[in-house]
Structures are given as C-alpha cells and as structure tokens.
Amino acid sequence: MSDALSPPPTSSDAPPSPALPSGAAATGARIIAITSGKGGVGKTFVSANLAAALTRRGQRVLVLDADLGLANLDVVLNLHPKITLHDVFTGKALLEDAVIQAPGGFSVLLAGSGMVEYSRLTPEVRNQFLNVIQAIAPNYDVILLDTGAGISDVVLFSISLASEVLIVATPEPTSLTDAYAAIKVLAMQQKRQHVRMVINQAARPGDGRAITGQLQQVLDRFVSTETGRGVRLIHMGDIPADPSVRDAVMRRQLLLLQTPGCPAALAIAQLANKIETTLLAPAA
Template sequence: MRKLVYRRLEERSRVIAIASGKGGVGKTNIALNLGLILARQGLRTLLFDADLGLANVDILMGLVPRYSLKEVIGGQCTLEEVIIRGPHDLLLVPGASGIQELADLDPPARDRLIHDLAFLATKVDIILVDSGAGISRTVFSFAAAAGEAIVVATPEPTSITDAYGLIKGLQRLKVSMHLIVNRATNKLEGQQAAGRLQGACRRFLQLELPLLGIIPEDSRVGQAVRCQQPFSELFPRCPAARALEEAAAKLQGQELPAGRSQGFWQRLGRLLGR
C-alpha cells in the first residue's frame, strides 16, 4: 500500500539526475541555469542539491539557506521551511548535508521523510537532481532512482575519459542518458568532443548517447559567478544562456524513459538504505 501511495504521489513528475565524471566541468552551474530556464519556459521546476562533495547551488544564486535536509531529519524544521523559492518560482531544496543522514535513518523515519518529499513532487512538473561529480554510490543511487541522467563533460581529454567511466556505470543501471558538452571553445570543438565520447560508447558499450547541447566557453558565465547570480538571469542573451535554452527545448521534446516515470523518492530510499 505504501508503494502505491508513492507511485500515485509522483506520477506527474519527470526526474533527471545531472552528473559528471569529474569535478570542475560546470555541472552545478548547468543544473541551476537549466532549472531556471525550464521554469521560465513554464514548467514547475524543483532543483534538489544532492552534491555531497560541494553543495553550492545556493552560492551561485547568492542565497544563504537557513536550513537543509539535515535539519529536517533532525526535527529542527519542516520540509516546507527548507525550500527556497528562486526566480520564476524555481524551488530549491538544499539537501546535500543531509543525504548521508537520510541513508542512515531507520526505515520508519526514512519512509516518513520520503513520503513528504514525494508529496512535494506532486507540485512540480520536473525535478532536477544535482547529484555530484565522479563515480560514487550516492551518484549512482540518484541516477538509478531517476532513471534519466544528463552527463556533463568538457572537451578536455580527462573529462571525456571520466565521463565514459560514469556512462559505463549508468548503463549497467539501465539509466537513459543525454550528453551536454560544456565550455567548448567553438561549436566544432564541442562536436568533436561529443563525437569521441559517442564513438566510444557506440563501439564498446553498444550505446547511442544523444547530444543534448554544446555550451560555449563564455566570459559572461564567470562574471555571473563572481556576482553570485545565475548567468541565464544576469545575461539572458549571452551565448551560453542561448545554447542552454536550446538544450532545454530539446529536452522537453523527448519522451520519458519507459517504466521510470514513477516512484523516484521511494526507489531512492531503497537504494540509499541498502
């Protein structure tokens, strides 16, 4: 019965994990600005900060959250008190510092929290999960629970190699994937980087990796970070913002992965509780 309730609660929301094979590729910046663009385009959007290594979505927005998921788990506040409302009604859950506590909760307490998170999911159309960089159990747990992931890489050889390792692990979990190449000097460099990664996936994994977008190297992105503002808000017509808008439109035109549109929080609780 509890599983049925979870499925009914979550049946409207699409969940996408955003991950990278290594840090420093701009994953969190992509997650935040993609969320804002989707919200601006009319989708009720929730961004869940699950990056254990470096939780900084709030920093990029110039916000100081009063609470995180850790305080919810500890009983100091409610889930509603944790939520930060950003531009275009983007909802942000700063949860990173509470992810390990979520895994360590006893089953009844974890079920209660996951039920609350599932109820929150009924209020949105799409959930983006900033799931951390590298290959770890937590990253794989979020991606497996979502069933859909955006892999962010740069044209650097080390980034391509690390992204391939991540993709290999996600394929074993039957996660549907898309690729964003970030910080490309020009479109050709981005296409070549994507081609190398797609070629390796096709040859060794028998996997077709759809390219969602190529985001150019853009000085306005760095300026926005220094101003603690999202670049898609501060410079909405800059090349990076326009490229990400195209990626967002492309994402909305794609179908949901078969069999993975329901039960994200329930699956996540089970995976983290193993």
C-alpha cells in the first residue's frame, strides 16, 4: 500500500484552476462535485444512485453531467435526450427544455458526447457553464456535478463551482495514486481545506477508512498549502463490492430501484444520510 500511495509525479504544466466564483454555491442549491482521479471507478454510478437516495429523503436534486465531451450519465440512466447542454450552449434550445426527469425522481441535465470543442476550457465554455449553474441553482436543494476524471482544465473548472468535493476511488493502487494527484491539485490550486472520500468496491468493512487514513498520511508528508495547513480527508463511507452493481449497470438501471436491499444500495443510502446530516442540514 505504501508503494501505491507514494507521491506520483505531478506536472508543473497542470492548468491553473479558476477561483471559486463568489456566490456560486450560495445561490440556492448546495453544489457537490463528484469526481475521481481516474476513470472506471464508478463515479457516475455513485452520482446517479446518490441522487436517487437523496431524492427519496425529500431533497430536490439535479445531476448535471459535467463530463463535457465524454458524457455517459445518459447511458447509466438509459435516457435518450433530445436536448443536451450542447444545444443550450449553442442557443438551439432553452435551458429549461434540457432539464429532464430521471428514474428515481430527480432531474438531470445531460451533456452531449463526442464534442471535441468541450475538451478545452475556452472562455465561451467557461461562461456558458457558469451561466447554466447560476440559472438552475435556485430551483434545487442539491446539485451533483458528475465531472470528468483527472485534472484537466475542464474538470478543475467544474469542481471549482462546487462548495464540496466528493472523490470516488477504489482500493486499486492506480486509483489511489490518481486520487492523490487530484487531491494535491485541489489543495494547491483551489486551496481546498478538505476533500470528502468514498471508497467504491471495498472488499471488507473498514477498508475505506483505513485507506483514507493512509492517504492522509501521505498528504500530510508531501502536500502543504500557502497557509501551511494540509488538506484534510473526510471519509464519507464505503460501497462494498457487490454483484448486484454489475447487474444494474448492465441493465442500465438504478441499483436503488432494481435491488434496494443489496449491500451496495444500503451503503449508498447511508452515504445520502451522511451528506444530508452534515452538508444539507440548515444552519443553527
């Protein structure tokens, strides 16, 4: 494990992240970015099922597919949108017409896939994306940004719009190494004081907390910010390895609807409870 968590080389050419827009997370909805250091760890699966679990708890939830150009939220939810963010950005459709209902009762705003023009953060893409967030935030309690994986400028900009970051990782060494790299960039460029973690496909109870603790030790040793404070990892929960997950993904159905009593679905329900009690509870 120590080898897996040794600090990977981080490019000095990593694109600078924009400053957190003032009021972006205070215009209505609580904005949570769900991201990962590498692809294939179940980030979109977590986003969709977490949205269903929060909706079940009475929250008004929107999932925005922020993986511009490589969108797959529509595949996970078995949706076939006629209007996407691409149509909104190009002025072909109104924003309200692009928001559709997903199975599970929450709203989704889907991005088009294969859009090369969204692989780079141009001023136009930046402004359009920010305008969309500011327009829809007053209508929801929670907005989950299902970002792309990695540390591209588009991914970092998406994350900068959120008040909270939830990183999804698996116990695999490559996932943890990339998670470390992503957290380091968030600490250094966005001055994040804390990052929340969910360990997917955990083999045993308690694995995620132990992994988060080991990752915290590496961050404490190698990452420091201008303030001298290190970034703090907050373990939000584990999602156990569960054959029901693969079955739901292959059927393109929400796990919480298909097999609500399976271990992974129960874990996601617990994650929703923790998010609601720690992030969505009204201030005293």
